[in-house]
Amino acid sequence: MNIVLNHSTTVIVPNDAPASVQYAVEDIQRDLANVFGSCDCGSAANFTAGATIRLKHEELPAERYRVHVADGDLVVEAGDDLGWVYGLYAISRELLGVKDLWFWNDQHIEPIDSITVPDATVLEPKAGGDAVRYKGFFVNDEVLLEDWSVNNDPNLPWRRVFETILRLGGNTVIPGSGQRGESHLAMARAMGLYINQHHATPLGATMFSEAYPGVRARWPEEQERFEALWREAIEAGHDGRTIWTLGFRGQGDSPFWAADPRYDTDESRGQVMSEVIRRQYELVREANPEAPCSVYLYGEAMDLYRKGLLHFPDDVIKIWSDNGFGRMVSRRQGNWNPRIDAMPSAADSGRNGIYYHASFYDLQAANHITPLCVDPRHIVDELQSVLNNGGNDLWIINSSNVKPHAFMLDLIARMWRDGQVDVDAFEREYAAAYYGDAAVDTCVAGIEGYRKESIAYGPAWDDRAGEQFLNHVPRMLAVQFMRDRAAADSELRWMCEAGHIEATSLADQVRYYASLVEPAAERYRRLSCQLEASTAALEADHPRAARLLRDSILLHITVYRHCSAGAASLCRALLAGFEGDWQHAFYYAGLARESFLAANAAMRSREHGKWRNFWRNDCLTDVKQTAMVCEALMGQLRAIGDGPHYYQWKRDFLYPEWEKDVMVIMNMENHESDQEIFEAMKTAWQE
Numbered sequence: 001m002n003i004v005l006n007h008s009t010t011v012i013v014p015n016d017a018p019a020s021v022q023y024a025v026e027d028i029q030r031d032l033a034n035v036f037g038s039c040d041c042g043s044a045a046n047f048t049a050g051a052t053i054r055l056k057h058e059e060l061p062a063e064r065y066r067v068h069v070a071d072g073d074l075v076v077e078a079g080d081d082l083g084w085v086y087g088l089y090a091i092s093r094e095l096l097g098v099k100d101l102w103f104w105n106d107q108h109i110e111p112i113d114s115i116t117v118p119d120a121t122v123l124e125p126k127a128g129g130d131a132v133r134y135k136g137f138f139v140n141d142e143v144l145l146e147d148w149s150v151n152n153d154p155n156l157p158w159r160r161v162f163e164t165i166l167r168l169g170g171n172t173v174i175p176g177s178g179q180r181g182e183s184h185l186a187m188a189r190a191m192g193l194y195i196n197q198h199h200a201t202p203l204g205a206t207m208f209s210e211a212y213p214g215v216r217a218r219w220p221e222e223q224e225r226f227e228a229l230w231r232e233a234i235e236a237g238h239d240g241r242t243i244w245t246l247g248f249r250g251q252g253d254s255p256f257w258a259a260d261p262r263y264d265t266d267e268s269r270g271q272v273m274s275e276v277i278r279r280q281y282e283l284v285r286e287a288n289p290e291a292p293c294s295v296y297l298y299g300e301a302m303d304l305y306r307k308g309l310l311h312f313p314d315d316v317i318k319i320w321s322d323n324g325f326g327r328m329v330s331r332r333q334g335n336w337n338p339r340i341d342a343m344p345s346a347a348d349s350g351r352n353g354i355y356y357h358a359s360f361y362d363l364q365a366a367n368h369i370t371p372l373c374v375d376p377r378h379i380v381d382e383l384q385s386v387l388n389n390g391g392n393d394l395w396i397i398n399s400s401n402v403k404p405h406a407f408m409l410d411l412i413a414r415m416w417r418d419g420q421v422d423v424d425a426f427e428r429e430y431a432a433a434y435y436g437d438a439a440v441d442t443c444v445a446g447i448e449g450y451r452k453e454s455i456a457y458g459p460a461w462d463d464r465a466g467e468q469f470l471n472h473v474p475r476m477l478a479v480q481f482m483r484d485r486a487a488a489d490s491e492l493r494w495m496c497e498a499g500h501i502e503a504t505s506l507a508d509q510v511r512y513y514a515s516l517v518e519p520a521a522e523r524y525r526r527l528s529c530q531l532e533a534s535t536a537a538l539e540a541d542h543p544r545a546a547r548l549l550r551d552s553i554l555l556h557i558t559v560y561r562h563c564s565a566g567a568a569s570l571c572r573a574l575l576a577g578f579e580g581d582w583q584h585a586f587y588y589a590g591l592a593r594e595s596f597l598a599a600n601a602a603m604r605s606r607e608h609g610k611w612r613n614f615w616r617n618d619c620l621t622d623v624k625q626t627a628m629v630c631e632a633l634m635g636q637l638r639a640i641g642d643g644p645h646y647y648q649w650k651r652d653f654l655y656p657e658w659e660k661d662v663m664v665i666m667n668m669e670n671h672e673s674d675q676e677i678f679e680a681m682k683t684a685w686q687e
Contacts, residue, residue: 028092066124069118081192094123134196162193168413204233205229205233277316295317325366325463332494335491359398368620369623374462378462407447428444438542454520532554535549559602566630596623603615603618
């Protein structure tokens with residue numbers, strides 16, 4: 001017979017259920033309360049008790065579940081805790097209608113009295129399991145999450161991150177960057193997730209220089225001390241689910257030979273890294289013979305492996321890395337961009353996985369506070385190639401602060417579950433799920449417009465500029481102008497080389513950059529206006545959809561609109577400076593400052609409700625810092641053009657015409673600030 005779920009539905013948990021199940025039970029009880037919380041059950045005579053959700057032990061493969069109706073209850077069968085966890089979240093998603101990204105997309109739940117569950121209902125994962133064995137997020141560059149709390153609880157955002165991983169079918173996490181993630185390890189483990197470690201902190205061990213300050217981190221001289229740290233880390237984590245990262249880097253995210261120049265050949269470097277990895281592997285196996293292990297083929301490790309100089313056991317998962325823009329090639333580092341293939345090899349007999357970026361931070365052109373700008377169809381094709389080449393053992397997805405990347409994270413999770421995605425259908429499903437049917441066309445137009453109007457700074461499909469291109473590059477150009485405007489900025493050679501442009505001077509670099517950002521500013525202005533008009537049309541009948549559009553897609557486009565306008569104004573300022581037109585240089589630098597402040601204000605304006613202060617600690621892209629650099633540039637430009645006595649610009653813009661050229665005394669009032677002079681210029685020059 002059919003059963004009914006309503007406000008009286010409860011969950012019965014076996015006495016031996018671990019903490020991970022208790023967390024999931026709390027979540028589904030919250031969802032039940034939200035779905036049925038406003039129920040008016042009427043008189044006691046009309047009251048119908050809701051069915052119970054009951055967890056039952058059953059011999060099923062690890063992480064598998066089966067939800068069905070039995071004896072008037074809704075039964076979740078599983079052989080382990082993660083099976084129950086996934087089964088409970090399946091009930092939340094499939095029966096209660098609570099979406100996987102409900103928290104990040106502010107899903108509105110309209111309370112109802114009850115839900116009828118047909119007797120024939122069966123919920124279970126697809127046959128054969130997910131496309132990827134271990135999968136989850138690396139919560140990296142987590143500066144927004146770390147500065148934000150929900151309900152005055154700074155740990156609650158992290159709980160929601162871990163819940164999201166599990167809802168998406170994931171089972172793995174790196175809960176923060178390096179040692180900063182340690183405070184979140186206990187909760188991640190308690191919720192049932194496998195812990196992986198950043199490639200810069202193998203085994204999650206304390207950095208050598210932190211443990212032994214003043215002692216040089218050398219191998220093999222300090223092998224005993226290194227092993228003590230490794231053993232300590234293994235002891236701390238071997239009782240929980242762990243995927244152990246093996247490797248050997250310097251004291252920070254750099255090669256070990258940067259501080260030990262004795263190893264000056266690839267052969268010697270590969271030998272040391274192979275020795276260290278083998279020893280770490282042995283120590284892990286002593287503690288747990290079945291524990292999965294991984295090695296990140298990142299930077300120098302991939303180069304040595306490709307050359308046949310890095311060796312480790314076949315059952316160690318090789319983690320290949322994309323370049324931060326969705327392409328499985330080596331990342332650009334400074335001006336060096338060899339784009340070496342980083343795709344797993346189908347002929348490789350070992351185990352393979354990937355470290356893949358939904359978010360990236362490179363101080364050049366990546367996306368950190370906004371979504372990837374590449375076509376999601378290319379992302380799907382790249383991930384399908386990974387699977388076709390045997391890269392299905394471990395996927396670590398750099399999720400950064402989650403909220404700006406919700407769409408891409410959902411798409412990638414679909415790939416780790418199903419191994420394929422129809423992007424056109426997915427976009428519309430995503431839009432309908434979170435924005436509502438009435439907003440689907442507007443939402444999809446925004447998603448597609450966002451990536452189509454992005455700046456192509458090179459010929460490859462992944463050469464698409466994120467918000468860092470509109471912030472770090474302007475800061476570099478401005479600082480170089482202030483430092484030495486006669487010389488090109490050597491750190492920007494990559495930009496011109498990507499566009500096959502020869503730039504021998506800073507002016508050349510500015511002109512080339514202007515050729516990219518000026519048309520982009522107009523494109524983003526036009527797209528922003530179009531999407532704002534569509535959003536405004538939804539406002540009356542679909543206010544929640546309009547609000548979510550302004551919180552997400554429209555906000556991202558608005559950030560690009562202001563940042564590209566600011567970058568274009570900065571270029572005009574510098575070009576005027578090269579011509580010695582200091583007044584216009586100062587004026588355009590002021591306009592640039594205003595644009596970057598507007599981008600920051602746009603983010604802060606969307607901090608309603610639980611999102612209060614979410615954008616406050618934008619300290620990596622740091623749009624407000626770009627405005628500060630523009631302000632510093634204004635000061636220098638005014639010093640050159642109006643200093644050291646600072647009276648001529650006052651006369652030019654604040655004195656009446658008849659008095660400008662009458663020089664009896666330089667000035668009769670206090671000197672104006674840079675901002676006051678700028679406002680006077682705007683009055684004079686803007687219509």
